[in-house]
Amino acid sequence: MAKVFDFEYYRMKKLVEKRFRSRGLVFEVYMSTVEFVHYYIEPSYDNPVEHLTTDVSLKHLYDGNRDRFIATFSALVKYWEIEPMPHKELPIDREFEMFPTLGDLCKYIEKRVKYL
Numbered sequence: 001m002a003k004v005f006d007f008e009y010y011r012m013k014k015l016v017e018k019r020f021r022s023r024g025l026v027f028e029v030y031m032s033t034v035e036f037v038h039y040y041i042e043p044s045y046d047n048p049v050e051h052l053t054t055d056v057s058l059k060h061l062y063d064g065n066r067d068r069f070i071a072t073f074s075a076l077v078k079y080w081e082i083e084p085m086p087h088k089e090l091p092i093d094r095e096f097e098m099f100p101t102l103g104d105l106c107k108y109i110e111k112r113v114k115y116l
Contacts, residue, residue: 029110040072054103059096069095082112
């Protein structure tokens with residue numbers, strides 16, 4: 001069976017790497033998170049940086065849709081080449097409690113990347 005190639009993911013990955021990699025880890029973590037969140041929510045605006053701050057509620061952004069959040073989380077794990085948390089650390093149906101804000105998600109990613 002052939003491996004499915006996700007063109008949209010790779011397009012976003014190249015865009016984020018090209019625009020943000022040279023500006024430092026914290027900046028790249030924030031911008032990659034913003035770009036992937038923006039992609040997986042149903043935005044009503046064009047420029048995500050103007051609308052997505054670190055204190056914005058992820059539950060509100062995703063309208064409580066955990067499947068979209070998990071898709072975002074999976075894309076970020078893949079982008080940063082980190083191992084996802086075991087299920088015991090991220091209880092099912094409690095993702096928005098673990099990551100209440102965009103900043104919490106950024107902190108998690110930054111912490112995991114620093115341990116690589």
